[in-house]
Amino acid sequence: MTQFVPIMHRVMPLPVLWVLLLVQGVMVVPFLFYLPPWLGVVFVLVLIWRWRVTHGDMRKAPRSLIVLAMLVGIGGLLLSGLRAYNLDSAVALCVLGYLLKSLEVMRRRDGIFQAYLGYFLTGIFLLYNYTPVGALVAIAMVLANTLALHAVTADQTFCWKRGTKLSLALMVAAVPIMIAGFLFFPRLPPLWSIPNDERGAQTGMSDEVDPGSVASLAQSTEPAFRVQFEGDPPPRQQWYWRGTTLGEFNGRVWRARFRDRNRFQWPRGQLPLAQPGAEQFEYSVLLEATQQHWLYFLDWPTQVRGQEAYVLPDGRAARRNSLSQTYRYEAQSAASVTWPNETALQWYQRLPEQGNEALRQWGLELRQNAGSDAAYIDAILNHIRTEPFRYTLQPPQYLSADSLSDFWFDGRLGFCSHYASAVAYLARVAGIPSRLVGGYLGGTYNQSGDFIQVRQMEAHAWVELWLNGQWQRVDPTAAVAPGRIDLNLDDWLSEDNPSDLPFGARFGRNLGPFNDLRFWWDSVQYQWQVSILNYQQSNALGLLEARFGRINPWHAAASMAVFLGVLGLLMAWFTGLLQLPRRQPEPWASLRRVERQYGNRHTGETVSDFMTRLAYEHPGQREALARLAQLIDTLAYDPQAMLDASRRRDLKQRVEACLK
């Protein structure tokens, strides 16, 4: 006699073990793109153990082996550089545990545990990849885990076809809940979070520009932000997307002044803002996470609408919290502005005491020869134009204390930041207030999505000078490489110097259909960002309020309750928990009509008894009722008359007549 084993403790059949293993593989592979790849090796090792198990040795691993495997795994994670407490190490630990769980999965409760852990990992995966592709992968993961859960509970009766069908059906049934959750579930701030700063910091403009920094961005084809204009965008030459202004120079590196960086001053203690003139642009920007504070604007920012975002007096717009996620804001720029009196111009004239003596002398001399500040600047630009300066993505490194002099007199090979840096320095030498602006130049107009996409490789640095009581943009790159202003970097390079082109940008150029596909995919991603990831409660409320008027919380709660109630009823109906009153077939429908007219039949009263009673109460109808009773009885109980349509018609007519 076999001993009774509680259901959760029963050993699962072999096919189910295989399903669990397969699901595990499906779950782990996408993570390998983000975590140490040797976790894949762990999976193979686990696979070997499972092979042993499925070939007869139905035992779970000894405890010592599990502990040992865990220790070795943790050691491996530490060796892979995952030492700090951050997202990567937490997830890596979780995935490791998930993999090693297979060493002991044998009974039903283990299987259920593994499936649940798989759901959890699916959620985590979305932290790494929230693109449309990531969403598809996550859906596949959910499907796989549902299949696993089904396999575990189906036990001996598991079959692939039915299991897949059932899992798909479950997911389809979950779609309404998904939509409701998407629309109505509040986007709560996290209760706790794992530090996540390390990722993403390597992309985007930083708040320091040393001569080499922008060039490294030029290697990246990642999108920086996307812009959608209300109405026509300004001409292509005006696509200077300003981000940070860098007013402090230490001889080598330009950085934002401390006062400008102190976000706790925003927006209090502000100087007056520039007043917009004519010709304004309205646009919305979807900015990828930068881990920085500033937002990108066309010259010159006048207004920003976004959470905790402000326009600052030095022509920046910034957000108090750093941008750890994709962020969307509405922006307004004016082509010309009236600047208030700048009171702190001396800050933009400061130079380090030491270094770049040769350049300083050269500048002072040039200034004396030039009649005015404007002529001086023109002379500088002219110098760049006429001397053999070259614009290149692979400039030599100027590492000495006189790096600007080295560049200006000896190297003459540089990227935008070199030229901007030198020109801003020369301006200060002559006492002209100047600053560097870090941002992007250009962008690609996406026809299918009607937006401009700006990639990291469009990163750019230029100079602003205070001349004639206003800040003026001077871009020395225009002097050395006029084509760069009209073309995106890769387009310009492919005409001028294809070998400088980053690999990612070289690939697929001049392939017409491929380009179209790329544009299409960009626009899909843009829509995904705007409408799915950046979907905020406030947007939803705005949308609803626009349609239904002011939303009162009680109404909102009530409509939510109604929505969920209807949803619940629908689900109950589909799952058979709830049975809607069906239209009764004849003769019961006719009987029901008679009952409605004359009062209900008693429980335990036969139809003819009922009709007899009615006839007693309504003597006028005696014969009609008797006939009805006979017809109903025949239709209900005589197998030979049941299917007789003419009798049914007869019954209906008689009931009509009787009820008149």
Next chain:
Amino acid sequence: MTDIATVTQQLLAQAGKVVSGKDEVVRLAWVAILSDGHVLLEDLPGVGKTSLAQTLGRLLSLDYQRVQFTSDLLPADVIGAQVYRRDQEAFQFHPGPVFTQLLLADELNRATPKAQSALLEAMEEGQVSSDGVTHALPVPFHVIATQNPQSQAGTYPLPESQLDRFFMRLSLGYPDLESEKGLLSGTRGRSLLAELKPVLTADQLQALKAEVETVKVSDAVLSYVMRLVHSSRESGLCRLGLSPRGALALMTAARAMALVEGRRYVMPDDVQRVFPAVAGHRIQGQREHDTAVLVQQLLDEVDVIAA
């Protein structure tokens, strides 16, 4: 083929002359006989139990025997015994009164259990055994047993298991005024028994019995019967619910009743009509209920039409 509705009309008309005003009881007894069952008549002495049995025997042209059960009755008095025949120098079986087509077992509960069970075995098996030799009883074989209400002294009440063997339990009750007047004035009653003419031959009766099987039962009716039976077992009203044998009897009786009414399909009305007679002696209430009340309660509580 004999038209059963007509036969029933004739039967009721003829029987009404002797057992006046008891059409429904006569009809139920007729249904019981069509269903090949035995009837227990439970009533006070002198209300016409014997008359009913004799009337049925005569109208259906069945051989009729009567045994008066007393406390000193022996099984052999019912079944018969081996008697030594000197001329043949051998024992010969001398059949008892049970070898007949219609047996009236009068006051069954006065006899000892031993004598009772001899009869009940014969009813169940359709044969009797005497000294190791089995003798088949004639076909058809029907028993109409009468029984005085058990409150009377000196009786051996039939146990439930044996009550179950009776297809129906009927009771006649006192006659109504009209019938009693006829009885007293001599225009009705047992004196007319001799004038009754059989309405059927024994062979025709057997043919009719075969027809009961062919009556159709729709799912709706079947479900109603099932619910009735279940309710008797599970509603908490009864201590002893209807047995499967009882359920089977109910179904057969309903069929026979439909046939008697001239229909080829059963209606819930048929079930309700036979239910008290078929179920009354097979179920027991939680307390000492009158089972007639209990049966009516079941009929009232179970809906005829499935929800």
